[in-house]
Amino acid sequence: MKYTAGFSKLLTYGTAKIDKSRANSNVWEGVVYMSPADESVPYGGANMCANATVGCKSLCLGKYAGRMHMPNAMRARLNRTFLYLRERDRFYAQLGKEIDAHVRRCRRKGMRPAIRPNGAQDLRGLGAWVARYCAKKYGNEVAVYDYTKIAPSQIDGYHLTYSHSERPESLRVSLDWLARGGSVAVVFAVRKGQPLPESWHGYPVIDGDKSDARFMDAPGSVVGLRIKGSFKKAIGNPFVVLA
Numbered sequence: 001m002k003y004t005a006g007f008s009k010l011l012t013y014g015t016a017k018i019d020k021s022r023a024n025s026n027v028w029e030g031v032v033y034m035s036p037a038d039e040s041v042p043y044g045g046a047n048m049c050a051n052a053t054v055g056c057k058s059l060c061l062g063k064y065a066g067r068m069h070m071p072n073a074m075r076a077r078l079n080r081t082f083l084y085l086r087e088r089d090r091f092y093a094q095l096g097k098e099i100d101a102h103v104r105r106c107r108r109k110g111m112r113p114a115i116r117p118n119g120a121q122d123l124r125g126l127g128a129w130v131a132r133y134c135a136k137k138y139g140n141e142v143a144v145y146d147y148t149k150i151a152p153s154q155i156d157g158y159h160l161t162y163s164h165s166e167r168p169e170s171l172r173v174s175l176d177w178l179a180r181g182g183s184v185a186v187v188f189a190v191r192k193g194q195p196l197p198e199s200w201h202g203y204p205v206i207d208g209d210k211s212d213a214r215f216m217d218a219p220g221s222v223v224g225l226r227i228k229g230s231f232k233k234a235i236g237n238p239f240v241v242l243a
Helices: 016-025 054-058 071-086 088-109 124-138 170-179
Strands: 027-032 112-116 143-148 159-163 183-187 203-207 222-225
Touching (some): 016 027, 071 088
Parallel strands (some): 112 143, 143 159, 203 222
C-alpha cells in the first residue's frame, strides 16, 4: 500500500512525560515522534528501529501510550516518517526551523530547551545530526538526548540512555555502559504508583517516570520504568524485568 504523506509538525511539545519534565526540572523538551519499528512498512516505509525486539514492540509507548494509538497520531507519525525517508533535506531544513523556534520559546519562558530526536524511532544518524546542529548554533544551551537499543557510544553533545531488552547481548551492553558512566533504562514488573527496586546489578535505580530529562541523571544510573497499560499483558513479556 502506497502512503501519500501530508504535512505534520516535526516536534511535539506536550505529552504527560514532557509536562513532568517542565514541572520537575524546568526543562522543556521537543520530541520527534516517527513510526516505531515496522509500523510504516505496510505503507511502503521501512523499519525505523533496527534493534527492536518482539517484547518491546508489543509494549511500545511510541505506538500505544496515551493518544499515540489514535488514527490522527498514527498519521502524523507516518507523515514525519515519509518526509524523512523521501525528502531528507527538506526534513532537516524543517527540523532546524522548529528547533530554532523552540529555543526562542524557551528563552522567553525562562526554561532550558531540550530536543529528543527519537521519540518512538531509533535513528542514530538523526540524533547525531541534531546534536551537531544544536552545538554549532547554540553551544551547550540545548540538551540533546535519546533512549536507544543500539549499543551506545560517546558522542559530543548527545546523551544516550541504553534501553535494556531481552536480547542475549543486552545485559552485557547494559553493564558495560553503566560501568562507563552511562544510563540504562529498565522496565520493571511494577505497577503504576508502586515502588521500584532500589538497585539493579549493584547500580542505583532512579525513578524514570518522574521526568524524561535523562541528561540530568547521575552517571551510572539505572532508569527504572513502571509498566504502562495492562499489567496482566506485560507479565511474562521477556522485555519486562521482574522486580
